[in-house]
Amino acid sequence: MADRYLRFTATAPGRALTRRLGLPRPATLRRWTVEHPSLTGSLVHLTAGESPLALAPVLARTGLPAGDGTAADSPAAVVLDACGVRDVDSLASVHAALHPVVRSVATSGRIVVLGAPLDAGDHHQAAAQQALEGFVRSLGKEIGGGRTVNLVRLTDAEVAWSTLDFLLSPRSAYVSGQVIEVGAAAEGLPWVAGDRPLAGRTALVTGGARGIGEAVAETLARDGATVVVLDVPQAEADARRVAERLGGRALTLDITAADAGERIAAELPDGLDVLIHNAGITRDRRLANMPAERWSSVLDVNLASVLRTTDALLAKGTLRRGGRIVATASIAGLAGNAGQTNYGASKAGIAGLVRALAPRAAAEHWVTVNAVAPGFIETRMTAAVPLFIREAGRRMNSLAQGGLPVDVAETTAWLAHPASGAVNGQVVRVCGQSLLGA
Numbered sequence: 001m002a003d004r005y006l007r008f009t010a011t012a013p014g015r016a017l018t019r020r021l022g023l024p025r026p027a028t029l030r031r032w033t034v035e036h037p038s039l040t041g042s043l044v045h046l047t048a049g050e051s052p053l054a055l056a057p058v059l060a061r062t063g064l065p066a067g068d069g070t071a072a073d074s075p076a077a078v079v080l081d082a083c084g085v086r087d088v089d090s091l092a093s094v095h096a097a098l099h100p101v102v103r104s105v106a107t108s109g110r111i112v113v114l115g116a117p118l119d120a121g122d123h124h125q126a127a128a129q130q131a132l133e134g135f136v137r138s139l140g141k142e143i144g145g146g147r148t149v150n151l152v153r154l155t156d157a158e159v160a161w162s163t164l165d166f167l168l169s170p171r172s173a174y175v176s177g178q179v180i181e182v183g184a185a186a187e188g189l190p191w192v193a194g195d196r197p198l199a200g201r202t203a204l205v206t207g208g209a210r211g212i213g214e215a216v217a218e219t220l221a222r223d224g225a226t227v228v229v230l231d232v233p234q235a236e237a238d239a240r241r242v243a244e245r246l247g248g249r250a251l252t253l254d255i256t257a258a259d260a261g262e263r264i265a266a267e268l269p270d271g272l273d274v275l276i277h278n279a280g281i282t283r284d285r286r287l288a289n290m291p292a293e294r295w296s297s298v299l300d301v302n303l304a305s306v307l308r309t310t311d312a313l314l315a316k317g318t319l320r321r322g323g324r325i326v327a328t329a330s331i332a333g334l335a336g337n338a339g340q341t342n343y344g345a346s347k348a349g350i351a352g353l354v355r356a357l358a359p360r361a362a363a364e365h366w367v368t369v370n371a372v373a374p375g376f377i378e379t380r381m382t383a384a385v386p387l388f389i390r391e392a393g394r395r396m397n398s399l400a401q402g403g404l405p406v407d408v409a410e411t412t413a414w415l416a417h418p419a420s421g422a423v424n425g426q427v428v429r430v431c432g433q434s435l436l437g438a
Contacts, residue, residue: 003378003394006401026400027146029173030108032410037195039170041076041106042067048093049084053114053157061161062168069101077110077168078102082132083154085115086125094135102139108146111139112167115153117181129153133179140177140433141398148176148399148433159185159422166414174407176398177433185422196224197417202272204228204264206255206309207279209238211379212328215405216276219413221246225274230255230264255279255305261312271320274416275313277306277327280346282381284339295342302346307353314365321366324416327354328408329373329427335436347373351427358425368424370415375431378402397432 006026008014018025030039043064045055059079067075078101082094098111105111113136118126132151140149150167154160160182166172167180203220207213208229217227227248231239232255239250253263264272280302283294306327313319332340333347350371358369376382376393382402385393394402411430414420 003401005391005394024395024400025144026395027107027144029146029399029401030170031173031404031406032170036170038063039076039106039108039110039168041109042073043077043079043168044069044073044075044101046078046080046097046101047084048080048082048097049086049090051081051084051114053081053083053154055079055081055114055157058157058161058164059168062165064168069104074104074106075101075109076106077112078105079112079114079164079168081114083114083116085128085132086122087128088124088131091128091131094132098139102143105143105145105147108170108173109148110168110172111143111147111149112164113149113151115151117153117155136179137177137433143398146173146399148172150176151179152182153179154182156182156184156422162414162417162419163423166410166417171410171414173410174399174403174430174432175411175428178428180423180426180428182422183424197419198274198413199224201274201418202226202228202268202270203274203276203416204230204251204268204272205276205278206230208276209235209242209250211381212374212377212405212408213276213278214242215409216278216412217242217246217248219406219409220274220276220416221248223413223417225416228268228272231279255309256300258308260305261309262316264309265313265316265318268318272313272318273320273323275310275319275323275325276412276416277310277325277350279305280328282340282343284343286339287341290342298342299346299349302343303349303353306350310353310357314361314367319365319367322418322421323365323367324420325361325367325369326412326415327369327371329354329371331373331375331429331431331434331436334373334427334429335434337436354427355425362424368415368421370423370425371427372408372411372415373427373429373431374403374408375429375434375436376402377408377430378404396436397434399432401432403430403432 067073136151203225209231229243243250329350330347
């Protein structure tokens, strides 16, 4: 369903009325297109404190020209290296660096702050670096204009290049207020040139016949993957339609079946590189009115099936070395939502799975495990939500609008990237910096 309010505020009368009444004024977000795959404008590189990072070569790969941060320059992106901030006094350099340029950042621009991991042996450094999280999230809520602000914790710029490339591009249009940790990679990370980084790789998308799953399948195929579209037998026609359009194949089975993992492994004897757990259902009702069946069906589809199939595919070696697992959580699991105790529990469980399995999967199988946590995304399901609840869902985030399925898909594709091996155990919200939760 079209966001008529967003369209109205883009008109001259709409801008005048919303300004007068103090209503939200969302900006039309700049997303990736074939014609415009990159941001338009310069990239300003700033430093707060002394940092050991060698950022220049990595930032050069974005293709954005270096800017000076002046009002005339109107940069598309600003990267502030604050890894050297170690105490409260040095936090002043964060203010000093960004204060002169923040007003000049272009509409739908990007601000990325780089921080260091918290040093457990130095509580002054830990306090200063933790302060960056509050700074970034607050700036994201006040900057407006479709601009996003994120924090990346890292020790090596080279292994973080796919993350920086994503955050400094139109593909991250609905990702803001996030803290992403980039650790050490288990193996050398390739810098994959060109626009098909997943060429030669096979990706399985559960629940891929429609909605967000279909968008994920499309985006992975765009990036070169051979996509297997998995869905329930009742959706076979849609699964085949999507698979044929993308040059992939359809696989229909009940993901909750005890032998689903074994059946997937048998269908993919040559192995799998990317496993996307997208299948999910809702059976909303307040706990006092919720029958046991509504509870168990949601937990079985959204969580238990993910655990079972992941365990089976790892145990059988179906997921190849260097593989990627990306599961779908939700802000309902991170912040809670009335009427969704079952759904919230299942999606919080996904976050727990990711954090516990990620280090072991990397060590034993050289496979990363991450999750995306969508907020209000414009789908057929949200289109059926009552008008006032739908409008509240759209406006209750820093970008004052709902996201699109492609926003979740682009984030998934970044986590599936061959060069994202240093991103592991992360739960990344795709919610426009929802006001629900952190």
